[in-house]
Amino acid sequence: MTSGYSSKAFQPPTHAGVAVPFLDIDKIIGDREIKIIICCGSGGVGKTTTSAAIALRAAEAGRKVVVLTIDPARRLAQSLGVGELDNTPRPVPMIDTAAGGSLDAMMLDMKNTFDDVVIAHSTPEKAEAILQNQFYVALSSEFSGTQEYMAMEKLGQLHSEAEANGTWDLIVVDTPPARSALDFLDAPEHLSSLLDGRFLRLLLPPARGPLRLMSAGFSMMSAVITRILGSQIINDVKTFVRAFEALFGGFRQRATATFQLLSSRHSTFLVVATPQHDALREAAYFVDRLSEEDMPISGMVINRVHTSALAISPERALSLAEDLAGASTPLEVEALRRHANLMRLIATESHQMERFASARPGIAQTRVQSLPTDVTDLVTLRRVGALLADKD
């Protein structure tokens, strides 16, 4: 399922043959029914920058926005005013509020979010027992799905808060750099099935219902597990499960609710990539997986696309450089050589993007040109927003 934010063919017809629909960011921002924008993609493609730029642009267009970042670069975080990891949305200073919007930013603290869930949903004694448990400590800080899961939990919390008191009307989410493209969607299911899975139940004597029949086989398994992991951790797990039992249902229920929210027409996904083979390959996984799950995809943001205002082919540039080689004009030679490299890079990139577009023709794209500097301040962030919307 793709939603209707692609309009006209892609803005500059950079290549013949493939007409790529244009992803209109301003149309998404302007749609008040859209309450959640999720940016996903592999590591190092500029997801956080894209999320922040969209959030800023939406806020300055009049939306009341909160942006949830996972692991921002320090200086970008500082420019957003979320220098510390404290799990609380804070207003971003110095933004243009003339249109009546606002921007808050927060950085996810995985462990604190988990702790908050435990504290909010159990009695103080039980919460204390859980928080002290060694297995819980490992689970909340190391389990590979926890970061993804807690991002979803936090998103659910922000959404309820937004619905309840109207603090925000748009949540922009930067997803964790998932190790595998699938982790992010699987995390809620993975963690909740771990927490209320039959294996954990089997650890709790007495086994109930038909599972009892399996206990003979299980005790052998249990013995093996104990030998590998040691008895202490098994005891920790048992204690944890007993204390945590009351929370299980809630976890699964909220995970399901968040999943439904993400599939609804109030959410939309943007897949972020760069015009390199491996980043686009990861992006293809995301697009396919999101489509499989019937999640609403608006399209792709392709960051760091190289451009040139000088329409001179690499061959011509190199031959001009060759003609100059004898003369004492090192700057000219180097400038021409660089231009030739740039043109070759542009050709490689558009080839990659074209291949992607022809394999997945329905997916709208917006392309953001490569910027000469790192994006670390609001001015540059605003420019990225304009480039995203093709209004630079």
Next chain:
Amino acid sequence: MSPRHTLHIVSGKGGTGKTTIAGALACALATSGRRILLCEVEGRNGISELFDVSPLIGAEERRISRTPAGGVVHGLSIDAEDALIEYLDTFYHLSIAGKALDRFGAVDFATSIAPGLRDVLLTGKVYEAVRRKIKNKPNAYDAVVLDAPPTGRIAHFLNVHAAVAGLAKVGPIRNQADSIMRLLRSATTVVHLVTLLEDMPVTETEEAAAAVRPTQIRIGTVIENMVTPTPLDDRQLQAAATGSISLKVLGLTIKQNQALASEFGIEAARTLQEQHRHDRLTTLGLPLVQIAFDHGGIDEGAILSIAEQLTDQMSLEAA
């Protein structure tokens, strides 16, 4: 000459080209008659994609490249579930139980409740490959290259001692963790950190170097990837970057010359920033290797070209 390294661990921030460098390093090490194993641990088919071969499945160690120098590179995609079953078989002769455990979801369970266990299983398989012996040869492979997790996780991944600290205090898993740690800390193991000369990757490289040091595992080199070399000096670059040069290329119009100058200004500014970040990295006190940016994209030729650059700059103790 430095001792011959038999285990090269390659890490780097996402997007820095870590897998490409690991693949090129494996090719560089595969000189005449040598056998190199290239492993990945994140199940992304990165190796098979890089070498344009069909995906590596299960425990197969298939030959993925024969280098022009006459060596061979084998590829292996290590999977924690397979590694656990192999482990149970080796230490408990429990291969059947292992398969049953898998059916129960026990493998997923065990690696989930003890996240450190997954890393021990993955590094354990690498350990096995490094130490494996075959007939008439001291080792099955002359060297193993590991495409390791990204810099953000690398110290954690390699610190198998800490990973099992909360687990069994005695027994095979503990002993295995001790053996793995001995291998990782030995003079024959090195970690290479791949970076771009951009702010975030450089920062992550500095952080990773600081995090790896306490583990007593040696850092071999920092590999600056996708660097643009220049024959110009600082003064010339400064002038270009600040727009105080005018270019006169015969055959171009005034407008084209201006466009070329302003494009070159941006390039020059980027090069200056790259040099600044290179200077930052020199303070780490580690050997720095530079790999030139390939504007044509990564294919077999590009991998071999990177391999050559690695050979030229690193003392790749080939036999």
